[in-house]
Amino acid sequence: MTDIKNEINALEDEIINLRRTLHRHPEFAFCEFKTGEIIKDFLKKHNIDYKDGIAKTGICADIKGAENGKTILVRADIDALKITEQNDVEYRSENNGFMHACGHDFHIAIALYCAAVIKKIQNEINGNVRFIFQPAEEETGGALDMINEGVLKNVDTAVGLHVDPETETGKITVKDGEFFASPDFFNAEIIGKGSHGAQPQNAVDPIKILTEILFNIHKNVDSATENEVVMSVCKVNSGFSENSIPDTASFGGTVRAFDNVLRKKADKAIEKTIKTACEKAGAKYEYKYTYLYPPLINDKNVTELLIKSAEKAVGKENILTAEKNMLGDDFSYIAENVPSCYFKLGCRNDEKISSNKLHTPNFNPNENAIKIGAEIFVNFILDNM
Numbered sequence: 551m552t553d554i555k556n557e558i559n560a561l562e563d564e565i566i567n568l569r570r571t572l573h574r575h576p577e578f579a580f581c582e583f584k585t586g587e588i589i590k591d592f593l594k595k596h597n598i599d600y601k602d603g604i605a606k607t608g609i610c611a612d613i614k615g616a617e618n619g620k621t622i623l624v625r626a627d628i629d630a631l632k633i634t635e636q637n638d639v640e641y642r643s644e645n646n647g648f649m650h651a652c653g654h655d656f657h658i659a660i661a662l663y664c665a666a667v668i669k670k671i672q673n674e675i676n677g678n679v680r681f682i683f684q685p686a687e688e689e690t691g692g693a694l695d696m697i698n699e700g701v702l703k704n705v706d707t708a709v710g711l712h713v714d715p716e717t718e719t720g721k722i723t724v725k726d727g728e729f730f731a732s733p734d735f736f737n738a739e740i741i742g743k744g745s746h747g748a749q750p751q752n753a754v755d756p757i758k759i760l761t762e763i764l765f766n767i768h769k770n771v772d773s774a775t776e777n778e779v780v781m782s783v784c785k786v787n788s789g790f791s792e793n794s795i796p797d798t799a800s801f802g803g804t805v806r807a808f809d810n811v812l813r814k815k816a817d818k819a820i821e822k823t824i825k826t827a828c829e830k831a832g833a834k835y836e837y838k839y840t841y842l843y844p845p846l847i848n849d850k851n852v853t854e855l856l857i858k859s860a861e862k863a864v865g866k867e868n869i870l871t872a873e874k875n876m877l878g879d880d881f882s883y884i885a886e887n888v889p890s891c892y893f894k895l896g897c898r899n900d901e902k903i904s905s906n907k908l909h910t911p912n913f914n915p916n917e918n919a920i921k922i923g924a925e926i927f928v929n930f931i932l933d934n935m
Contacts, residue, residue, distance in 0.1 A: 552671045554932070558925055561666055565924070566917055568592060569659035570641035576630030576648040576655070579686035582607040585628050589658060589683050596666045605695035609683040613668050615935065619677025620706035622931055623888070625881060626661035627654050627687035636911035651913045653713035656897065656920055658683060660711070663924035668931060677935040680705060684880075691843055693880040697887065707852055708890040709930055710881045711923055715906040717896030719916040722860055722926070723872035724893035726853040730846035731780070731806035732813055733878030734839065738824050739800040741834040747793040754833050756799035757788050762827045764801070767820060771805075774819035779807040780876050781816060806876040808845045846882035849889035856891040859929035863922055895923045 568588070575584045586607050593600045593611055600611035607628075635642050635649040643649045650656075665681050682701050686692030702708075717723055740763075742756035764783060771781045781803065788799035805816045817839040828835045860869055872894060881892050897919035898906055907913060 552674060554667065554671075554925070554928055557667050557670055558663070558921060558928065561663060562921055565659050565663045565920060568662065569655050569917065569920060572655040572658055573641050573650050574644045576643050576645050576650045578632065578648060579629045579689035579692065580606050582628050582685050585658070586683070589628070589662065592662050593665070596669050598665055598669050604699050604701065605685055605692050607685040608692065608696050610696075610701050611665060611681045613665065613672050613679045615675035615677050616673045617676040619675075619935055621678040621680055621704050622934065623680045623682060623702070623705045623708040623884070624661050624664060624927055625682050625684060625693070625708060625710040625884060626657040627684050627692070628658055629654060629686050629688050629692070631688060631909060633909065633911050637914050639914065649911065649913075651909050651911065652688065653897070653908070653913070653915060654687070656713045656915060656923070657711065659920050660923035660927065663920065664927040664931070667924065667928050675932065675935045679931055679935075687880050691880040691883065693883040697883055702884065702887050705888050707934065708884045708888050709852070709856060709927065710884070710890070710892045711895045712879065712892070713897045713915055713919060714894035715897050715899065715908060715913065715915050717870070717894060718898050719896050719919050720864055720922065721868040721870055721896040722864060722893050723870045723896070724848070724853060724857060724860075724891070725872040725874075726848045726850040728808040728845060728874050729848050729872065729892060730879050730882060731808055731874070731876045732810070732845045732882070733842050734805045734807075734813060735802065735842070736805065736817070736820055736837070736839045737800070737802040738835060738837045739798055740824070740828060741798055741836070742831070744797040745795050747795055750795060753795040754831055755795050756797065756833060757795070759827050759831045759833050760786070760788065760799040760801060763823055766827070767823045770823045771816050771819045774815045775807070775812045778809065779805055779812050779816050781805045781820075806878070808874065810844065813841065843878050843880045843882045844886055846879055846885055846892055848885065848891050852889045852891040855934055856893065856926075856930055859933045860893075860926045862929050863925040895919055
């Protein structure tokens, strides 16, 4: 039987260099062409078969064991954010205005780390391990596009992770059931009638109508959903002049929920609030609610198996019970289709506290977490095949 820790340790330097190469070349949703070349070069080097061009820039690699068995899927998202990096490191972003500020370079490195180890011991497993490198998690939900092109065919179980810079490196957080919320958003425009600011009697004032909407919208949504969703108005726009009442006013925001029925109730409550205020004032409106990813629900059995495998890597005392998270992740599409577990991997950088916030220009997590994430994935595969 192969010594897994020795195999993992032997690859560590190569993987750290790989992660830094990925970090230098961040790319936006469905534009991950250089990223894809880096991934494919690594897969070729380690003699791992793959198929590219899935959902435009996605990649799928399969490693088949000695005997037939079930298929376990490991997912890594590969896109970056529109953020200008401020880290003073030799591997800082070379693509100006873009940065791996959400740790997807870590996710890729961890999945490839795992793939390289599994390839070395493929004759010791029964079944198939599938690795998918998914575009556009940050934007439109590339997971669904990959699913529609068949990456979940014959998959029995799926696992994924997200780096967590607020949790100590060497620890993970996980829970079964509801984990990440659905991240929907909405936009509305109030269409009134403008006039001179000195003659408000001639106007159908959209700002006044919007003020009434904003006063009522939170309590109406809370009432409709029994306080089970988070709704935030995040933008408000109207007017260009200090002495002119404008024709229109607009606003938008986000709704986070763990239940699809509650999402629909929130949608209806928002529109009813807008409609009531506009009809009373004689205004019109346009409204759009966009349903994004579903809530991410971890399978109880798979989560228990993942925890057992993680204990071998980090120890039972370093596995923490997570809280429900109002962030969203399109791994939820995978978890909606096959029994899955998604967990958060601690990667706190204790040397530079300012590095410990996702989606910020100083994000710079602890690279020691990469090996830990890979070992957890490898353990899970070996324990369940």
